[in-house]
Amino acid sequence: xxxxxxxxxxxxxxxxxxxxxxxxxxxxxxxxxxxxxxxxxxxxxxxxxxxxxxxxxxxxxxxxxxxxxxxxxxxxxxxxxxxxxxxxxxxxxxxxxxxxxxxxxxxxxxxxxxxxxxxxxxxxxxxxxxxxxxxxxxxxxxxxxxxxxxxxxxxxxxxxxxxxxxxxxxxxxxxxxxxxxxxxxxxxxxxxxxxxxxxxxxxxxxxxxxxxxxxxxxxxxxxxxxxxxxxxxxxxxxxxxxxxxxxxxxxxxxxxxxxxxxxxxxxxxxxxxxxxxxxxxxxxxxxxxxxx
Amino acid sequence: xxxxxxxxxxxxxxxxxxxxxxxxxxxxxxxxxxxxxxxxxxxxxxxxxxxxxxxxxxxxxxxxxxxxxxxxxxxxxxxxxxxxxxxxxxxxxxxxxxxxxxxxxxxxxxxxxxxxxxxxxxxxxxxxxxxxxxxxxxxxxxxxxxxxxxxxxxxxxxxxxxxxxxxxxxxxxxxxxxxxxxxxxxxxxxxxxxxxxxxxxxxxxxxxxxxxxxxxxxxxxxxxxxxxxxxxxxxxxxxxxxxxxxxxxxxxxxxxxxxxxxxxxxxxxxxxxxxxxxxxxxxxxxxxxxxxxxxxxxxxxxxxxxxxxxxxxxxxxxxxxxxxxxxxxxxxxxxxxxxxxxxxxxxxxxxxxxxxxxxxxxxxxxxxxxxxxxxxxxxxxxxxxxxxxxxxxxxxxxxxxxxxxxxxxxxxxxxxxxxxxxxxxxx
Numbered sequence: 215x216x217x218x219x220x221x222x223x224x225x226x227x228x229x230x231x232x233x234x235x236x237x238x239x240x241x242x243x244x245x246x247x248x249x250x251x252x253x254x255x256x257x258x259x260x261x262x263x264x265x266x267x268x269x270x271x272x273x274x275x276x277x278x279x280x281x282x283x284x285x286x287x288x289x290x291x292x293x294x295x296x297x298x299x300x301x302x303x304x305x306x307x308x309x310x311x312x313x314x315x316x317x318x319x320x321x322x323x324x325x326x327x328x329x330x331x332x333x334x335x336x337x338x339x340x341x342x343x344x345x346x347x348x349x350x351x352x353x354x355x356x357x358x359x360x361x362x363x364x365x366x367x368x369x370x371x372x373x374x375x376x377x378x379x380x381x382x383x384x385x386x387x388x389x390x391x392x393x394x395x396x397x398x399x400x401x402x403x404x405x406x407x408x409x410x411x412x413x414x415x416x417x418x419x420x421x422x423x424x425x426x427x428x429x430x431x432x433x434x435x436x437x438x439x440x441x442x443x444x445x446x447x448x449x450x451x452x453x454x455x456x457x458x459x460x461x462x463x464x465x466x467x468x469x470x471x472x473x474x475x476x477x478x479x480x481x482x483x484x485x486x487x488x489x490x491x492x493x494x495x496x497x498x499x500x501x502x503x504x505x506x
Numbered sequence: 507x508x509x510x511x512x513x514x515x516x517x518x519x520x521x522x523x524x525x526x527x528x529x530x531x532x533x534x535x536x537x538x539x540x541x542x543x544x545x546x547x548x549x550x551x552x553x554x555x556x557x558x559x560x561x562x563x564x565x566x567x568x569x570x571x572x573x574x575x576x577x578x579x580x581x582x583x584x585x586x587x588x589x590x591x592x593x594x595x596x597x598x599x600x601x602x603x604x605x606x607x608x609x610x611x612x613x614x615x616x617x618x619x620x621x622x623x624x625x626x627x628x629x630x631x632x633x634x635x636x637x638x639x640x641x642x643x644x645x646x647x648x649x650x651x652x653x654x655x656x657x658x659x660x661x662x663x664x665x666x667x668x669x670x671x672x673x674x675x676x677x678x679x680x681x682x683x684x685x686x687x688x689x690x691x692x693x694x695x696x697x698x699x700x701x702x703x704x705x706x707x708x709x710x711x712x713x714x715x716x717x718x719x720x721x722x723x724x725x726x727x728x729x730x731x732x733x734x735x736x737x738x739x740x741x742x743x744x745x746x747x748x749x750x751x752x753x754x755x756x757x758x759x760x761x762x763x764x765x766x767x768x769x770x771x772x773x774x775x776x777x778x779x780x781x782x783x784x785x786x787x788x789x790x791x792x793x794x795x796x797x798x799x800x801x802x803x804x805x806x807x808x809x810x811x812x813x814x815x816x817x818x819x820x821x822x823x824x825x826x827x828x829x830x831x832x833x834x835x836x837x838x839x840x841x842x843x844x845x846x847x848x849x850x851x852x853x854x855x856x857x858x859x860x861x862x863x864x865x866x867x868x869x870x871x872x873x874x875x876x877x878x879x880x881x882x883x884x885x886x887x888x889x890x891x892x893x894x895x896x897x898x899x900x901x902x903x904x905x906x907x908x909x910x911x912x913x914x915x916x917x918x919x920x921x922x923x924x925x926x927x928x929x930x931x932x933x
Contacts, residue, residue, distance in 0.1 A: 231612070232610040232611065232612060233611060233612045233613060233614075234609075234610065234611040234612070234615065235608060235609070235610055235611075236597065236598070236600060236603070236604065236608065236609035236610075236611075237603075237604070237608050238603055238604050238605060238606055238607070239603070240603075253640070253643075255640045255644075255645050255646045256640035256641060258646075259636060259637045259640045259646075260637075262633075263626055263629060263633075263637060266628075266629065266633070267626055267628045267629065270628040270629075270669070271628070338623060338624050338641070339601070340601060341601070341619045341620040341623045342599070342601070342617065342619070342620075342623050342624070342641055342642065343599050343600035343601055343617070344641065344643070500602070500603035501602050501603050503596070503601050503602045504521060504522075504602055
């Protein structure tokens with residue numbers, strides 16, 4: 215009996231002793247947060263690489279981060295404001311479009327760049343291991359930095375207009391961190407899901423590219439919800455991005471239709487989508503090298 | 507008994523062949539639909555590999571592999587192309603997951619399947635050293651500590667603040683290896699990356715590896731180069747078609763590997779070869795390769811002198827104007843060259859039933875690699891015997907083709923020319 219007991223003890227020791235165990239299947243929901251933490255330096259360097267490589271060999275350098283939204287805003291003001299004569303809820307058009315564009319480009323960049331994670335990094339993933347989720351995470355974080363720069367630009371514009379008394383901010387502006395978090399989660403989850411699925415079906419990449427373009431028109435980026443006929447409002451309310459845009463505008467610019475239930479819906483949508491995305495991503499991550 | 511660093515426990519890896527993914531959307535939808543209705547998967551393959559289609563589409567890259575590597579050991583894995591060496595490394599490096607079985611490991615593992623992985627062309631050498639180090643699992647502080655050492659070893663100190671896209675390929679490789687060589691880990695996994703850069707750098711790499719090995723770290727090494735293996739490894743395993751056929755002492759493993767190749771390859775019995783065409787008045791019986799002392803060999807070095815020998819059996823004699831032809835092919839079947847005895851004015855007359863025709867090849871200009879042989883027998887424009895396809899294959903190792911004592915890697919060369927060099931300056 216004692217011998218047997220000792221043997222079991224010994225085997226217990228050897229079983230728990232391994233630093234690393236490689237099995238055919240991993241837990242589908244694991245985020246490997248411990249590993250991500252251990253690779254935090256790599257995460258930092260990926261973010262740095264994304265940001266630095268963006269303006270290498272340019273004259274204006276990081277200025278491009280603000281030139282882009284300003285130019286887009288001016289174009290939108292001309293096309294949607296002057297030509298199409300879309301209303302902006304009484305908000306000065308420049309502030310209205312800049313706010314929408316900063317938020318939208320944050321979401322679409324997160325989504326588009328993470329959606330090609332596996333395809334763009336096939337060579338790297340085929341040669342070295344690190345938690346694959348670092349790549350989409352770094353994309354989201356580097357875009358967050360870009361967003362903060364762009365939103366700071368919006369902040370300057372905002373100060374100008376509020377000093378002028380043209381806009382009246384609300385306390386809902388304090389919800390901005392939540393809005394950004396939900397939006398980042400949506401972009402990350404959508405991108406991860408697509409990157410996982412597009413390892414098998416490349417068609418999805420093309421579908422996605424114009425899908426995101428179309429999605430912008432189904433989101434109150436260039437128009438306020440108040441301008442939408444009631445009939446279409448129900449459709450718009452299915453879009454989890456709508457409440458996020460409206461609540462931000464309400465907070466900073468003083469006009470926007472939002473509801474707590476709408477925000478709750480966006481959050482729930484983001485969480486569910488993120489869980490599905492993690493499962494799909496983990497599933498693909500293990501053997502994707504064999505299929506690409 | 508030293509502790510175990512790596513343990514493979516009945517590990518298998520299966521790959522699906524052919525186009526993966528295309529046309530499978532409808533199947534996947536059908537499968538999902540069936541699952542939704544609670545029916546069995548309509549595309550399940552019954553009987554697994556007994557099913558011919560399944561066996562055709564799926565291949566076991568590694569099958570039921572079990573072995574252990576002890577701490578501080580330099581362990582080599584030998585095997586021909588397609589034996590499963592790379593798959594083994596990929597599994598261990600967690601690049602892809604096994605189909606079944608478990609791999610255990612202790613200590614921090616750094617795997618080096620390629621040098622300069624993840625180098626970004628727009629970033630400077632300095633930035634890439636940090637990025638590459640982090641990709642390989644180093645902390646920034648570690649890289650910072652060893653930065654000078656890394657740059658010194660690579661010999662790229664003058665260009666360290668230049669974007670990597672302006673580097674020569676050699677410089678990128680040197681910088682990449684330097685980062686990898688300074689990895690702080692307990693176990694290092696290396697895949698034939700030793701054969702990079704110029705000779706001087708190669709020597710330094712091997713010295714560095716020996717250094718790492720003698721510092722008590724575990725190394726798992728995969729290489730085609732038997733010389734490197736003998737020099738570095740304590741123990742070796744031989745893989746063949748995904749299965750472990752030998753594990754043990756390095757010298758024994760290398761000898762066994764080379765012998766095995768001999769049996770399988772260079773010395774070929776052609777009497778039963780099928781399919782073949784020709785009148786059959788004379789037929790090839792055997793092909794083999796001899797070295798200068800007349801021993802049958804399976805492998806020789808670039809620049810060695812060897813003799814290709816053909817045993818021919820003639821049903822009617824004499825046969826006049828006998829023309830022996832053979833061609834040397836790359837493994838993928840591409841022809842490199844064709845030799846015919848007629849071309850050099852040698853036409854034989856077969857007077858007896860058994861005839862041995864020899865063709866001496868001086869200073870063979872083939873780079874290291876595996877080659878196959880096809881043969882054909884013709885007399886007076888009439889085909890006597892043509893065993894179809896490759897009849898034998900042989901291996902060329904690194905050799906002293908240039909008569910300079912230097913072995914130069916030739917990944918992209920098909921043949922070698924030494925050239926006669928001079929630098930008579932202008933007067």
